Amino acid sequence: MPAGPAMDGTPAIAFEDVSIRFRAPKGGVHTVLRNISLSIAGGTFVAIVGPSGCGKSTLLNVAAGLLEPPDGRTLIFGEPLQGINRHAAYLFQQDALLPWRTVLENVMLGLVFRKVARDQAEPLALRFIERVGLKGFEDRFPHQLSGGMRKRVALAQSWIVGPRILLMDEPFGALDVQTRQIMENELLDLWQESRQTVLFVTHDLEEAIALADRVVVISAGPAARIKGDYEVVLARPRDVAEIRLNPDFTQLYKRIWSDLRDEVRHSYEAGNR
Amino acid sequence: MSAEPREQGEERVARTGGKPLDPRLVLWLQIGFFVLLMGAWEICSRVGWLDPFYFSRPSDIFLKTAAWIYTGFILPHLAVTLLEALLAFIIGTALGVGAGLALARVEILARVFDPYIRILNALPRVILGPIFILWFGLGIASKVALAVTLVFFIVFFNTFQGIREVDPVVRNNARMLQASEHQLLRYVYLPSAMAWIFSSLHTSIGFALVGAVVGEYLGAAEGIGYVVAQAQGVFDTTAVFAGLILTSALVLVIDLGINRLERYLLRWRPGA
Numbered sequence: 001m002p003a004g005p006a007m008d009g010t011p012a013i014a015f016e017d018v019s020i021r022f023r024a025p026k027g028g029v030h031t032v033l034r035n036i037s038l039s040i041a042g043g044t045f046v047a048i049v050g051p052s053g054c055g056k057s058t059l060l061n062v063a064a065g066l067l068e069p070p071d072g073r074t075l076i077f078g079e080p081l082q083g084i085n086r087h088a089a090y091l092f093q094q095d096a097l098l099p100w101r102t103v104l105e106n107v108m109l110g111l112v113f114r115k116v117a118r119d120q121a122e123p124l125a126l127r128f129i130e131r132v133g134l135k136g137f138e139d140r141f142p143h144q145l146s147g148g149m150r151k152r153v154a155l156a157q158s159w160i161v162g163p164r165i166l167l168m169d170e171p172f173g174a175l176d177v178q179t180r181q182i183m184e185n186e187l188l189d190l191w192q193e194s195r196q197t198v199l200f201v202t203h204d205l206e207e208a209i210a211l212a213d214r215v216v217v218i219s220a221g222p223a224a225r226i227k228g229d230y231e232v233v234l235a236r237p238r239d240v241a242e243i244r245l246n247p248d249f250t251q252l253y254k255r256i257w258s259d260l261r262d263e264v265r266h267s268y269e270a271g272n273r
Numbered sequence: 274m275s276a277e278p279r280e281q282g283e284e285r286v287a288r289t290g291g292k293p294l295d296p297r298l299v300l301w302l303q304i305g306f307f308v309l310l311m312g313a314w315e316i317c318s319r320v321g322w323l324d325p326f327y328f329s330r331p332s333d334i335f336l337k338t339a340a341w342i343y344t345g346f347i348l349p350h351l352a353v354t355l356l357e358a359l360l361a362f363i364i365g366t367a368l369g370v371g372a373g374l375a376l377a378r379v380e381i382l383a384r385v386f387d388p389y390i391r392i393l394n395a396l397p398r399v400i401l402g403p404i405f406i407l408w409f410g411l412g413i414a415s416k417v418a419l420a421v422t423l424v425f426f427i428v429f430f431n432t433f434q435g436i437r438e439v440d441p442v443v444r445n446n447a448r449m450l451q452a453s454e455h456q457l458l459r460y461v462y463l464p465s466a467m468a469w470i471f472s473s474l475h476t477s478i479g480f481a482l483v484g485a486v487v488g489e490y491l492g493a494a495e496g497i498g499y500v501v502a503q504a505q506g507v508f509d510t511t512a513v514f515a516g517l518i519l520t521s522a523l524v525l526v527i528d529l530g531i532n533r534l535e536r537y538l539l540r541w542r543p544g545a
Contacts, residue, residue, distance in 0.1 A: 090449040
């Protein structure tokens, strides 16, 4: 069962028998996810791992309200989700900043959309920009920043609105290993302070274990389902680089990997066919 | 982490490809080409290889242009043409952006109007000149109308494309940040379309002038096109050429202005 503090027992996110099908380009129907039921307690950091193309991101889009499942339903803090999930912020894998707005304007965006007055929004945005280490870059445009810096802006942009749920789709996938570890630690620091519910999708099992309280393994698609569900009992605060050397980490890695390996091979063979 | 722009100074910089061209050399070659061409034209017309009646000669054209400007004869005509082009540009852009927005955001409109837009766009617009003169008379309205039909389609297609090609990730991100439909339009769709519209600005302002001049040529009492038509009527080749040169000079000046505006407004773009 889920670890971490659950406020009143109502899960932050609950997928109830969710299936997702798309119309295949050559006709017929392509089932991405089949009968997914998953309950995520408030305040926990949950990682979802699975082979590429298994539908992990699709599940995240369901939680975000960007995709409406034809079957099953999603409850957010007990309420059925309709339209965009107003409790959630989303950190995308790709660049999602407005290229025609500066760093400051991008970070403020969520506040501006919520009609927060500029003289309140701006100081707050400046604080968040400083918090992610980008002080002095407020007036830059995204293309003038490195990939890692753009991710920091995106992190500040999603964090500033004070979301109760944070959805992350392989947010650090495009970064080099060093930058990635720094960002992962920063994410943990930020999370440590606010303890939102995080749903973190990745195909990197090490990243999943290092960050999360709970790791959910999804099988290879099509018609992916939940293959395994593991609690990560590792002390916090963690350092993502050091924790990988912890024997408990290695132990857990082996256990989950035996589950995941078959799925990865499956999806690899399907890709080569 | 440092992304500060570095001083370039006289330092040697690494380069790819061959030797860089000296900009001064390029400029001298450009001037040389001009002198050669004009010289050849002048000489050919002086020794009788080119009939000055049909081909005029550079010195005469230059004197004619200078005289027009000096006496002020051409200025009201230039002003009228410019006014027509400007009005057409503004009206055409407004209509183009509006229609582009509507069709890009409302699927049914796009489907219904698709064939009609294709048909209208396929129509050589000059053909509309006579009908506009019948409807709007010989004043500037008919010229503006003709030029609007040219500007509209350029702006329309670019707006439509610009909105259709908004990165879905950027759009979804804005939606997750709880942008309303109106805010999506203002913060996401329009700026994206703006980039497209601006890259087509040179073409659309050029077309605005083409529309105005052609409209005047078909029937008017003032404007550059009218001056050229008059000159043609009395076989004054020199004046035809002078009108031609003034028109291109006008476009060049406007183009330079747009370049600066574009550089400012699209400064968020990589390599801008």
